[in-house]
Amino acid sequence: MRHRLHRLTPALLSLLVGLVALLALIPRPASDTVAPSADYVIIVGVAGLRWDDVNPTDTPTMWQLAQDGAIGALSVRSARRVTCAGDGWLTLGAGNYATFTTGPVTSQCPPLAVSISPDGTRTGASLPDHGGVVAKNRALHWGAQPGALAEGVRCTTAVGPGAAVAAARPYGRVDRYADAVDENLLSACALTLVDLGEITGTDAATRAGDARRADAALAQVIADRPQRAVVVLAGLSDLEAGTRLHVAIAQGPGYTGGWLTSPSTSRPGYVQVVDLAPTALAALDRPIPGKLFAGGAATMSDGRPGSVEQAVERLADADREASVQQRVGSTFFTLLVVAELALFLLVVPLLRWARRPAGPVAHPPAPRVVVRAAEVLLIAASLAVPAALVADLLPWWRWSSPGLGFAGVTLAALAAATLVIAWTSSRSRANAPLGGVAAVGALAVALDVLTGARLQLNGVAGYSAAAGGRYAGVGVIGLGLLVTGVLLGGASLAQRFERRWRPFVMAVVGAAGMVVIASPYLGADASGAVALTAGVCAAAAMAVGGWLTITRFVWAVAAALAVTAGIGVLDLFRPEDQRSSVGRLLVRTQDGTAGYIARRIGEANVVTTVTSPLTILVIGTVLYVTFVLLRDWGGVRRLLGVFPPMRGALAGLVLASLLAGVVEGVSLNVLGAALATAAPLTVLACLRVLDHADDRTR
Numbered sequence: 001m002r003h004r005l006h007r008l009t010p011a012l013l014s015l016l017v018g019l020v021a022l023l024a025l026i027p028r029p030a031s032d033t034v035a036p037s038a039d040y041v042i043i044v045g046v047a048g049l050r051w052d053d054v055n056p057t058d059t060p061t062m063w064q065l066a067q068d069g070a071i072g073a074l075s076v077r078s079a080r081r082v083t084c085a086g087d088g089w090l091t092l093g094a095g096n097y098a099t100f101t102t103g104p105v106t107s108q109c110p111p112l113a114v115s116i117s118p119d120g121t122r123t124g125a126s127l128p129d130h131g132g133v134v135a136k137n138r139a140l141h142w143g144a145q146p147g148a149l150a151e152g153v154r155c156t157t158a159v160g161p162g163a164a165v166a167a168a169r170p171y172g173r174v175d176r177y178a179d180a181v182d183e184n185l186l187s188a189c190a191l192t193l194v195d196l197g198e199i200t201g202t203d204a205a206t207r208a209g210d211a212r213r214a215d216a217a218l219a220q221v222i223a224d225r226p227q228r229a230v231v232v233l234a235g236l237s238d239l240e241a242g243t244r245l246h247v248a249i250a251q252g253p254g255y256t257g258g259w260l261t262s263p264s265t266s267r268p269g270y271v272q273v274v275d276l277a278p279t280a281l282a283a284l285d286r287p288i289p290g291k292l293f294a295g296g297a298a299t300m301s302d303g304r305p306g307s308v309e310q311a312v313e314r315l316a317d318a319d320r321e322a323s324v325q326q327r328v329g330s331t332f333f334t335l336l337v338v339a340e341l342a343l344f345l346l347v348v349p350l351l352r353w354a355r356r357p358a359g360p361v362a363h364p365p366a367p368r369v370v371v372r373a374a375e376v377l378l379i380a381a382s383l384a385v386p387a388a389l390v391a392d393l394l395p396w397w398r399w400s401s402p403g404l405g406f407a408g409v410t411l412a413a414l415a416a417a418t419l420v421i422a423w424t425s426s427r428s429r430a431n432a433p434l435g436g437v438a439a440v441g442a443l444a445v446a447l448d449v450l451t452g453a454r455l456q457l458n459g460v461a462g463y464s465a466a467a468g469g470r471y472a473g474v475g476v477i478g479l480g481l482l483v484t485g486v487l488l489g490g491a492s493l494a495q496r497f498e499r500r501w502r503p504f505v506m507a508v509v510g511a512a513g514m515v516v517i518a519s520p521y522l523g524a525d526a527s528g529a530v531a532l533t534a535g536v537c538a539a540a541a542m543a544v545g546g547w548l549t550i551t552r553f554v555w556a557v558a559a560a561l562a563v564t565a566g567i568g569v570l571d572l573f574r575p576e577d578q579r580s581s582v583g584r585l586l587v588r589t590q591d592g593t594a595g596y597i598a599r600r601i602g603e604a605n606v607v608t609t610v611t612s613p614l615t616i617l618v619i620g621t622v623l624y625v626t627f628v629l630l631r632d633w634g635g636v637r638r639l640l641g642v643f644p645p646m647r648g649a650l651a652g653l654v655l656a657s658l659l660a661g662v663v664e665g666v667s668l669n670v671l672g673a674a675l676a677t678a679a680p681l682t683v684l685a686c687l688r689v690l691d692h693a694d695d696r697t698r
Contacts, residue, residue: 038253041227041280042192044221045162047085047112047200049235049247051316058208059215060223065233067308069251070300072260073315075272076237076246077468079142082108083441085162085198087238090133090272092193093166095277095293096144098137099116100165112198115160123653124175127164127345130172140655146170148292149277153191153284160195162236167193187226190284194221200239221310228253230283236273243326243466245319250298254283259304263296265471266524267457269315271298272468297534321397321458323467328406329460330613332388337617340680343623347374347683352633354690359378365691375687378419379425379433385477385673386441387414389448389461408461434646434681435492441677442485442513449522451499453478472503473524474517476666480673482523483532483656486513487539488678491649502543502645510536527663535656544647570649583662604665614672621679635686642689653678 051073058062078087079099084102084504089112101110119126128135130146137144147170150156159166159177167174176188186192196217201211218233225231230253235246248260248271262275274295278288282297305311353366365371387410389439396405420441425433448455456462456475474482490509494502510532516522518529609615629636640647657671664670 007513008140014301022339030194034244035196037285038228038230038283039194039573040187040190040226041232041283042186042194042221042229042389042441043166043223043232043280044194044196044218044220045089045092045166045234045236046196046247047088047197047235047237048163048239049214049233050199050244050319051247052319053199053207053211054247054312058212060218061215061306061502062233062247065218065222065231065249065697066312068256069231069249070255070258070260070298070584071304071315072269072271072298073237073249073318074234074464075265075270075465075471076235076243077272077274079137079140079144081105082109082241082271083237083243084239085112085237086114086165089162089165089195090137090146091144091273091275092144092146092234092236093149093168094137095148095274095289095295096516097274097294098144098146099140100133105241109237109239112162114165116161116164116174119173123405125158125164125174125177127168127172127174128166130170134170141603142294143292144294145292148289149191149280150175152281152286152289153189154190155189157185157189157192158195159193160197162195163193164195166447174179181220181224183224186221186224186229191280198239199235200383203520222651230255230280232276232279234273239298242323243464243468244323245315245466247296250279250300252283255300257304258300258302260298261301262293265465267472268301268303269318270465270471271295292603297675310538317395318465319400321395322464324397325458325460325462325464326466329464331403331405332410334459334613336381336384336618336676337613339384340617340676341378341620341624343381343680344620344628344683347378347687348628350687351372351628351635351683351690352631354635354687364642369686370520371691375684376418376422378680378687379422379437380414382437382677382684383414383417383421383441385461385481385676386444387411387417388456389444389459389478389481392455392459392462432492433462434678434685435495435576437487437681438487438677439489439492440485441481441487445474445485446516447482448478449474449516473522476661476664476669479517479523479525479528479660480657480670481677482513482517483535483653483670484529484674485676486510486532486679487535487649487653487656490536491539491543491643491645494645495643499544503540506536506540506543506645507646510540524626525664528660531656531660531663531670534659537650538651538655539652542651543645545647546647553691562629599666601663605652605662605667606621608665608667608669611668612669612672615668617669617672617679624679633690635690636682639682639685639689646685648680650678674679681696 009540038062054062054066055361059623076083076323077097078091079097080087080101082105084101087098090098103110115127115129116125118127134146137146147168150167150169155175156167158164158174158180159181161684164174164177168283178185196214198215199207201207231251233247233249238244245325248262250290260271261268262271264272272295275298278293278295278296281288290295350371351407390413391406393474394409396402421437455473456478461477463470465471486509490506494505495504495510514529514532517525517532523675622649628634653674657674661670
């Protein structure tokens with residue numbers, strides 16, 4: 001009987017973990033937001049317009065519009081790495097990520113050049129080159145169809161060349177076109193798009209002059225707007241390298257204050273360009289072609305400060321943080337990778353020296369101060385990413401030297417945490433820092449997620465809203481920290497229990513981690529939860545000893561597949577805007593567009609592998625484990641023999657991180673983030689287990 005129960009343990013644990021993971025996917029309550037209903041929608045685009053351009057002196061019309069309407073930070077992501085004016089307008093018209101600008105990506109966008117020909121009706125026009133633009137975008141992995149917005153209404157008016165790009169139907173016709181706004185033009189069609197030019201450059205005086213001209217033109221639009229019209233003002237694009245957040249204002253029926261939000265961002269105060277097309281159709285009570293659109297209709301949410309000055313300053317501050325984060329983040333992770341790999345090499349002599357040779361004569365131990373210094377440095381290296389996360393508690397991006405400010409805050413947090421952990425773990429077991437420090441990193445991410453993921457949003461150890469990949473929940477780096485903390489922390493805790501209880505301890509800790517990652521209230525990362533399910537099941541099955549056999553691997557994968565299927569089934573009963581990435585993929589499979597997603601994920605994995613510094617950390621760690629830690633004097637085999645749960649935890653960590661990275665299109669980044677914490681701690685544990693080779697309990 002006991003033998004049969006032992007054989008069924010992997011299956012029972014897989015079932016337990018899968019059920020708990022599915023419980024985390026209880027949907028949010030239905031929103032009571034009132035859907036806007038208007039007779040007209042006017043979308044006004046000003047390429048390059050940012051919130052720091054808007055003030056009551058230079059742009060009084062924009063300021064009043066922001067005071068009366070709903071506002072948000074606009075991510076201008078398109079199918080091009082640098083979104084120029086044409087790319088932003090075409091993305092608006094397609095409702096999906098599109099590209100219009102030709103030629104290589106440079107630091108400055110070329111002027112918008114659109115060929116517009118009158119069509120003989122004296123009111124309409126055509127774009128002779130539009131067929132090539134449509135064909136080019138249909139061949140991309142986003143599957144964008146320019147003209148999808150215009151096809152959703154009977155009549156569209158375009159004012160200006162950029163508006164013509166967005167308003168053109170797939171065959172190039174613009175229903176009504178004019179070079180400037182006149183008295184009756186805005187009521188000619190239900191949907192009107194207006195191009196008010198660009199705001200470019202870094203010179204404050206030049207930008208202020210461009211903003212004043214755009215504001216004067218906007219005042220004419222507001223004066224001529226028909227009754228029951230929703231006016232949307234959007235800074236549709238960047239105009240130079242360096243992605244920024246831009247202006248988004250909606251004012252009219254359904255938009256009378258508050259923050260703008262959308263299903264594509266799930267965060268109040270943030271919307272995307274791809275949300276504008278479904279927003280226009282929803283306001284006009286027209287059907288939204290979900291198969292073609294990548295975004296969702298923007299709605300109004302509460303929580304905005306009562307003062308428009310405070311609200312605008314908050315959005316401008318988010319733009320500053322997002323722009324600085326991209327530069328500082330790249331430097332931070334590059335330096336971290338170099339520092340960790342260099343530290344690993346410096347520890348090699350200590351590992352060789354710590355091994356006790358056989359025989360009556362033994363060499364003297366390494367100087368204690370040197371070993372202790374190495375341990376402190378390894379602890380500090382493992383805490384670097386969590387320290388970078390909590391650095392956003394202080395507004396370092398507002399300082400005159402943001403890079404130095406971030407470095408100072410991070411080093412201060414790192415020094416404090418390192419001293420505390422080094423002092424408290426100086427006499428602990430070899431596996432205590434391995435699990436304890438990893439748990440600290442996971443706890444930092446979990447607390448951030450529980451409080452709205454404010455530290456990860458636009459943070460160095462988080463995600464950039466300007467990049468347009470994620471706006472809420474747990475990010476790639478946070479997922480790596482959570483996977484590491486759940487598995488290594490759970491293994492360290494399981495080591496304290498009797499052998500028969502260790503799998504259940506791992507399962508319980510893993511289930512708690514899945515709730516944090518998968519819940520739409522918290523991490524909102526269903527694919528990450530699926531990956532963690534596989535890792536936890538593998539770790540639980542190996543917690544009593546042994547290696548990752550085919551049987552254990554099959555049960556782990558089966559649990560992940562069961563969770564995937566369960567998520568998909570639950571998503572069928574949830575509102576479309578609350579579906580997880582797994583559910584959306586299943587829907588795309590049904591409507592025949594899943595191939596675009598597969599291509600996009602594959603290309604993203606390739607690009608990330610080549611460009612991310614974390615790829616170097618993964619490769620370096622694999623080589624280090626192979627040629628150093630697995631040697632007779634490396635210590636890792638002794639570590640895994642003395643502490644069996646750690647064997648399963650490390651195997652589960654690699655399995656979960658690799659699976660999550662590949663599925664989410666970030667390649668080795670999740671594994672790299674996990675190893676940034678786990679690898680230094682593993683080396684530290686190897687040092688300690690060799691130092692206590694005569695004492696098998698440590």
